[in-house]
Amino acid sequence: MPDNSHSVKQLSVQNLSVRFPTVRGTVCAVNGVSFELSQGASLGIVGESGSGKSVTARTLMNLLPRSAEVSGGVEFEGADVRRLARERVKHFWGVKMAMIFQDPMTSLNPVKKCGTQISETLRYHLKRDRKTARHEGIDLLNLVGIPEPKKRFDQYPHELSGGLRQRVVIAMALACDPSLLIADEPTTAVDVTVQKHLLDLLDRLRKERGMSLILITHDLGVARRRCDEIAVMYAGRIVERGKPEDLFEDPRHPYTDALLRSMPRLNTPIHSRLEAIGGPPPELINPTEQCSFAPRCTLAQADCLQSVPQLSGVIGMREIACFYPANTKRGRRALAKNRARGKTAAGLQMSARRHTSG
Amino acid sequence: MAQFALRRVLQLILVFFVVTFVAFASLKLVGDPLFNLVGVISGITEEQCEAVARGELEDTFTSGGNIGDCALIQRAKAENHLDKGVPQRYGIWVINMFRGDFGTSFVNGDEISDIIADRLPVSVRLIVLAQLIALGIAVPWGVAAAYRANRGFDKVSTVGSFALLSVPNFALGVILLYFFSLRWQIFPSRYENHGWWSEFKALILPAATLALGLAATYQRLLRTDLITTLQEDFVHMARAKGLSDRHIMYRHALRPSLFSVVTVFGVNTGALIGGALVVEQIYSIPGVGTELVEAVLRNDPPVVVALIAVVAVGFVLVNFLVDLVYAYLDPRVRSA
Numbered sequence: 265m266p267d268n269s270h271s272v273k274q275l276s277v278q279n280l281s282v283r284f285p286t287v288r289g290t291v292c293a294v295n296g297v298s299f300e301l302s303q304g305a306s307l308g309i310v311g312e313s314g315s316g317k318s319v320t321a322r323t324l325m326n327l328l329p330r331s332a333e334v335s336g337g338v339e340f341e342g343a344d345v346r347r348l349a350r351e352r353v354k355h356f357w358g359v360k361m362a363m364i365f366q367d368p369m370t371s372l373n374p375v376k377k378c379g380t381q382i383s384e385t386l387r388y389h390l391k392r393d394r395k396t397a398r399h400e401g402i403d404l405l406n407l408v409g410i411p412e413p414k415k416r417f418d419q420y421p422h423e424l425s426g427g428l429r430q431r432v433v434i435a436m437a438l439a440c441d442p443s444l445l446i447a448d449e450p451t452t453a454v455d456v457t458v459q460k461h462l463l464d465l466l467d468r469l470r471k472e473r474g475m476s477l478i479l480i481t482h483d484l485g486v487a488r489r490r491c492d493e494i495a496v497m498y499a500g501r502i503v504e505r506g507k508p509e510d511l512f513e514d515p516r517h518p519y520t521d522a523l524l525r526s527m528p529r530l531n532t533p534i535h536s537r538l539e540a541i542g543g544p545p546p547e548l549i550n551p552t553e554q555c556s557f558a559p560r561c562t563l564a565q566a567d568c569l570q571s572v573p574q575l576s577g578v579i580g581m582r583e584i585a586c587f588y589p590a591n592t593k594r595g596r597r598a599l600a601k602n603r604a605r606g607k608t609a610a611g612l613q614m615s616a617r618r619h620t621s622g
Numbered sequence: 623m624a625q626f627a628l629r630r631v632l633q634l635i636l637v638f639f640v641v642t643f644v645a646f647a648s649l650k651l652v653g654d655p656l657f658n659l660v661g662v663i664s665g666i667t668e669e670q671c672e673a674v675a676r677g678e679l680e681d682t683f684t685s686g687g688n689i690g691d692c693a694l695i696q697r698a699k700a701e702n703h704l705d706k707g708v709p710q711r712y713g714i715w716v717i718n719m720f721r722g723d724f725g726t727s728f729v730n731g732d733e734i735s736d737i738i739a740d741r742l743p744v745s746v747r748l749i750v751l752a753q754l755i756a757l758g759i760a761v762p763w764g765v766a767a768a769y770r771a772n773r774g775f776d777k778v779s780t781v782g783s784f785a786l787l788s789v790p791n792f793a794l795g796v797i798l799l800y801f802f803s804l805r806w807q808i809f810p811s812r813y814e815n816h817g818w819w820s821e822f823k824a825l826i827l828p829a830a831t832l833a834l835g836l837a838a839t840y841q842r843l844l845r846t847d848l849i850t851t852l853q854e855d856f857v858h859m860a861r862a863k864g865l866s867d868r869h870i871m872y873r874h875a876l877r878p879s880l881f882s883v884v885t886v887f888g889v890n891t892g893a894l895i896g897g898a899l900v901v902e903q904i905y906s907i908p909g910v911g912t913e914l915v916e917a918v919l920r921n922d923p924p925v926v927v928a929l930i931a932v933v934a935v936g937f938v939l940v941n942f943l944v945d946l947v948y949a950y951l952d953p954r955v956r957s958a
Contacts, residue, residue: 325862358864365862370855375877375952384873385863420953436863 274476275301275324275444280336282319282328282500289549293319295500296336298575303443306470306477308487308508310523311497314548317480320497321446324478325363341443355389362437366449368429372421378432379405379417385439404435409465427458431465438469445470446478451486463490484527488512493581496520499546499556502575506582516578516589518561543612555586563588563598564608626949626956634942639716641934646712649923658728658921659698663691671695724928729920734928737913742932744813745909748832748901749894751825753887755833756840760883763837764844765871771849779841786838795831795904802827813907828905832898836890840883847879854878877951884951888944892937896929 282294294316301307309317322328324338326349338345340361348356365371373381382404383397392400398417405413408431421429430450437445447466451459467490470477481487487494488508495505496517504517515521525539543560555561558568568587575585588598602608649655656664671692673679699705703714718725724734763783767776803811815821851857852875860874899911910929917925949955 327858327861354864354866356864357862363862365855365859367855371859373856373860373874373878374954376874384865384869388863388865388869422954422957433859436859439863 272303273300274303274305274341276337276339277320277324278337278339280320280323280338281334282316282323283333284329284331285333286549291548292551293500293548294323295551297497297500297502298336299495299502299505301444301476301478304470304474304476305493306479306491308491308494309478309480309497310482310484310487310494312482312545314499314545315497316500317497318448319500321363321448321478321480324446325357325361327363358385358442359389359440360442361444361446362440362442363446363448364430364433364437364450367453368426368433369453371433372429374421377418377420378424382417382432382436382439385436389440401435401439404439405432407438407469408432408435409461410435426454427461430454430458430462434462434465434469438473441473442475444476444478446480448480449482450479452481452483459486466490484512484523496523499548499551501556501572501585502583503557503586504584505575510582514591516582516584516591516595517557517586518563518588518590518595519557521590522560522562542615543610558608559610560612561610562602562608562612562614563590563595564602564610564612565598566609569609627946630942630945634938637938638935641938642716642719642931643712645927645930645934646715647708649927650708655702655728655923656695656698656704658923659702660691660695663695666691666695719928719931725924727917727922727925729922729925734925737925738910738928738932741908741910741913744907745895745898745902745911747821748825748829748898748907748909749891751822751829752832752836752894752898753891755829756836757887759833759837760840760844761876764841764848764883765876767841767845768848768852768875769867769871771845771852776845783838783841786834787842789835791831791835791900792904794834795828795901798827798831799904811905813905824905825907828898828901828907831901831904832894839886839890843882843886844879847882848875851875851879880951881948884944884947888941891940892933895936896933 277300278298280294280297281292284291284293293314297316297320299307309320311317319328323332323334324340324345326345328334334346343356372378379398379401383392383394383401386392386397386400387394402413402417405416410416410428410431416424416428416432421432424432430453434450445466450466451462454462463486466477466479469475477491479487479491488511491508493505494508494511495502496511496519497503498519504511504515504520511520512524515524519541522539522541526541528538541560546556546559553572554570555564555568555573558564561568565588573585573587575583577583578589588595603614605614607613654664670679671689674689674692703711706714715725722735724738726733727737763779767779770776799811802808809827810820810824813821813824815824848871857870857875860870865874896911896914898907898909899915901907902909902912910932914926914929914933917929
């Protein structure tokens with residue numbers, strides 16, 4: 265597909281919220297997430313564990329447990345995805361939209377041959393006969409760069425290495441030529457060299473097939489190099505969104521800023537301590553109406569504890585959800601105020617060593 | 623795979639010898655086989671015979687009988703190899719068994735091989751039918767229960783399966799017999815064999831009696847294992863591939879969830895070869911279990927030991943097959 269298709273809107277998520285009732289209270293996993301994705305574009309969703317990135321992906325793929333309470337809208341190529349889910353529409357997931365998972369060691373069925381697991385999708389969705397499905401399956405293995413595809417087709421997952429297995433998983437997801445691929449931490453469980461090969465492969469496939477990609481990762485470095493746009497999630501909300509270079513060079517949300525500071529860099533002196541983000545992790549059960557990062561934020565002021573900042577445009581494609589963005593005049597003033605007080609409005613002690621830029 | 627099977631066969635042979643030897647040796651514990659052969663005169667010892675022959679003792683023994691019986695005892699001992707030690711006798715017994723000669727009943731002189739040929743096929747047909755019915759019920763039932771775990775159908779079916787588990791065979795057998803045979807006269811009330819169709823009809827009720835309890839066990843096991851399997855990543859992956867729930871349950875989740883069921887299936891099959899006694903009694907089926915009890919009651923050790931050997935071999939054989947089924951179910955077992 266030609267490159268000019270980038271502007272065609274493919275996926276639109278509007279004010280998506282996902283709640284799970286539990287005995288301890290309602291877990292608000294996703295709180296009003298909105299984003300859009302153009303045909304052929306790639307979006308990185310980064311955030312720590314429990315930030316709601318996987319739940320967002322699973323909502324798109326209709327993989328949530330029955331107990332989940334979902335609100336908001338998901339539109340994909342003009343179709344209301346949540347209505348398709350209610351109507352149990354066949355041949356949509358796995359055909360238009362496909363997903364790959366974190367751990368290639370467990371996402372393949374151990375008792376089925378790799379080839380069968382690829383060809384079954386072709387047979388189920390596209391009604392291929394056994395022979396055609398086999399040929400196409402072998403072609404797919406070839407496409408994802410598996411040597412000796414004919415031999416691998418008849419092997420069981422335990423006979424393959426982790427990297428090869430993840431390639432099989434990718435081949436499985438690509439079988440019906442989806443226009444959107446969601447990759448949930450696709451390289452977290454494999455070692456670094458394999459990681460690079462797999463990401464290169466995803467890049468190549470995306471460009472060759474004009475496929476859109478949502479790459480979910482906690483690895484900022486991965487997201488930076490592979491995505492057209494990055495959304496940073498914290499406690500079920502998108503707190504900052506923008507082009508990778510803007511986000512990395514000029515982070516505005518204090519969480520993004522703190523995340524980047526906590527990354528080890530090649531040019532920091534040896535034996536220097538990594539900067540951790542202080543304070544308790546976010547409360548997802550019955551959260552209060554405040555900025556969820558406020559308890560850990562060095563810039564937090566009184567109004568951060570009274571209402572939730574909404575995601576709003578800053579310059580062009582850049583959006584943040586913060587009252588006192590880092591690296592701005594307001595932010596610098598807020599930091600100076602907290603330094604002078606010795607603690608933030610939420611009561612976080614301002615240690616002398618922490619020097620979050622204002 | 624071939625190597626796996628070969629290793630299992632070697633194990634099978636070893637287990638066969640151990641089990642049959644123990645069964646054979648235990649014959650000594652249940653009494654003197656000579657007594658069963660010749661009666662009270664078995665108390666006459668060789669020393670006594672020699673003493674009488676030398677004229678040192680009177681020609682009437684305290685245990686009854688006289689010098690004429692000495693020859694009888696000698697012959698009985700020689701014919702049954704009772705003059706040899708247990709290991710030797712075991713060797714002779716095993717070799718004869720491989721030739722198809724299981725010996726004769728001490729009581730009525732019947733060929734034991736004929737008894738087995740009569741009884742075993744009936745038992746096997748009953749067990750096969752019972753297990754087929756049990757699996758036929760348990761697999762869809764377990765899948766349906768696990769698919770909607772802890773919801774309406776599952777809760778009702780849990781109560782149902784525990785009810786079935788807690789009804790003893792003799793009660794269930796009599797209940798089925800009453801309704802399906804006496805009241806509605808669908809199936810015969812006694813075993814009959816005028817061709818395979820009449821035997822099949824006669825075996826349905828007893829097989830169902832055995833099967834209902836088994837089905838409840840299998841359903842419990844399958845349900846639990848399926849619920850665990852459904853948490854696996856590859857099931858999420860299958861869902862993400864957009865496959866139907868039915869396809870996921872039967873083509874992805876079922877096979878890795880069958881291990882407990884297969885294990886218990888094997889144990890049950892072995893146990894039923896001689897253990898379907900109650901049901902055999904209710905429906906007057908001439909099976910191995912009934913014969914085993916009759917042989918014990920009429921004090922017929924060779925028959926008892928031969929039947930124990932048959933049951934043991936059956937047990938070992940079935941569990942060998944179960945191992946092969948494991949390997950079929952999970953490719954990782956084959957290379958282990």
